[in-house]
Amino acid sequence: MTQQRERRLAGEYAATRLGQALVVIQGCPLGPIPQAIAESMPLAIARRVSRPWRPEADIVAVFGDGIEVIECKIFKLIDGAAKLPLYASLVGQTPELQTHLPRPVRMRLVCPWVSIAVQQFADGASIIVEHFAPAWIESYVESMHNYWTREYRQARAERQRRLAELGL
Amino acid sequence: MLDNYVRLVPGVPKRLHFTQGQVVEKEITDPALGRGKRLRALELAVDREDGLPTSKSFSVVSEKLAQSLAPYLDGGRLPIYDFTITQYGSGYTRTYTVEARPAG
Numbered sequence: 001m002t003q004q005r006e007r008r009l010a011g012e013y014a015a016t017r018l019g020q021a022l023v024v025i026q027g028c029p030l031g032p033i034p035q036a037i038a039e040s041m042p043l044a045i046a047r048r049v050s051r052p053w054r055p056e057a058d059i060v061a062v063f064g065d066g067i068e069v070i071e072c073k074i075f076k077l078i079d080g081a082a083k084l085p086l087y088a089s090l091v092g093q094t095p096e097l098q099t100h101l102p103r104p105v106r107m108r109l110v111c112p113w114v115s116i117a118v119q120q121f122a123d124g125a126s127i128i129v130e131h132f133a134p135a136w137i138e139s140y141v142e143s144m145h146n147y148w149t150r151e152y153r154q155a156r157a158e159r160q161r162r163l164a165e166l167g168l
Numbered sequence: 169m170l171d172n173y174v175r176l177v178p179g180v181p182k183r184l185h186f187t188q189g190q191v192v193e194k195e196i197t198d199p200a201l202g203r204g205k206r207l208r209a210l211e212l213a214v215d216r217e218d219g220l221p222t223s224k225s226f227s228v229v230s231e232k233l234a235q236s237l238a239p240y241l242d243g244g245r246l247p248i249y250d251f252t253i254t255q256y257g258s259g260y261t262r263t264y265t266v267e268a269r270p271a272g
Binding site for chain 2: 004007008010011012014015016019022023024025026027028029044045047048051052056
């Protein structure tokens with residue numbers, strides 16, 4: 001299995017923090033199905049065919065009083081915050097969510113920390129910023145910060161040399 | 169033929185209710201190399217499939233899908249929900265939508 005850190009963050013957030021939601025959708029496609037596709041085939045097939053062209057939110061959670069579009073980010077907080085207004089604007093046109101409309105749409109950025117710039121942008125855009133840092137985050141972040149240090153580069157080169165010696 | 173495992177068909181939502189699950193080591197035949205290899209899989213016990221009682225397993229080897237489902241193992245949350253899983257694409261480009269709603 002390869003590493004899917006942000007997927008893991010989203011999965012753990014969905015399982016532990018969204019217990020009050022009526023529905024929680026991880027990897028939710030957003031927006032309309034392109035017209036040319038929608039008109040040329042049945043809806044179920046059109047959804048499948050159009051999937052690669054539709055943006056995808058990490059999580060969409062439906063509550064009694066609203067729908068939350070949620071992005072979970074570890075490092076690229078600006079990407080997450082910037083996507084949310086676009087994603088929120090697409091909720092009303094998303095076929096998968098039609099049975100849950102109309103409901104107010106909220107935006108939430110889930111991250112282990114936040115910079116001042118992102119927090120200011122979020123405040124201005126009515127994005128809720130939620131701190132969420134499972135225990136494994138700290139060691140992962142530390143390893144990423146150390147990735148290009150001399151010690152890590154040397155250790156990595158040594159590991160690769162041993163693997164090459166073993167023919168792996 | 170024996171139908172002991174739940175299979176996902178790309179683009180077709182599959183509604184499942186799980187009773188328990190764990191990460192296990194499995195030995196499979198690599199389809200590209202034609203030889204056996206060991207891998208880790210999230211193995212889930214299924215007692216309802218598309219609303220009908222069943223007794224099958226759902227074996228997850230995709231890291232993407234496992235990361236979406238595995239957190240529900242903690243704290244006994246897994247049986248609380250019905251999961252609707254839709255696979256899109258195939259091979260390494262597969263993506264999944266995982267919908268969880270309280271089991272009814």
